[in-house]
Amino acid sequence: GATTRRVQRYTAIREAIESIPWRGGTIETERWHRVSDDGKSDGYAWLAPSLRYVPVKIRLSGQRATLEALLDAIRVDEPRSE
Numbered sequence: 001g002a003t004t005r006r007v008q009r010y011t012a013i014r015e016a017i018e019s020i021p022w023r024g025g026t027i028e029t030e031r032w033h034r035v036s037d038d039g040k041s042d043g044y045a046w047l048a049p050s051l052r053y054v055p056v057k058i059r060l061s062g063q064r065a066t067l068e069a070l071l072d073a074i075r076v077d078e079p080r081s082e
Helices: none
Strands: 015-021 025-036 044-046 053-062 066-070
Touching: 015 053, 025 053
Parallel strands: none
Antiparallel strands: 015 025, 025 044, 044 053, 053 066
């Protein structure tokens, strides 16, 4: 992560290749996991190699709540020809 005052380095581990339901079918993803240094929170990201590793699903868990988001749609703009 980065702020105006400092940059932090995070390490995530690729745990598995996983098919997840997505847009009326399934999509192959790589599931990545990271635990905070203090062990109080963790995060998962499901990255889709077929979509240039866009995160199609994320899950963030802390002491009080869990947030999960699933990408509903993606648009790719073609480069303009000059």
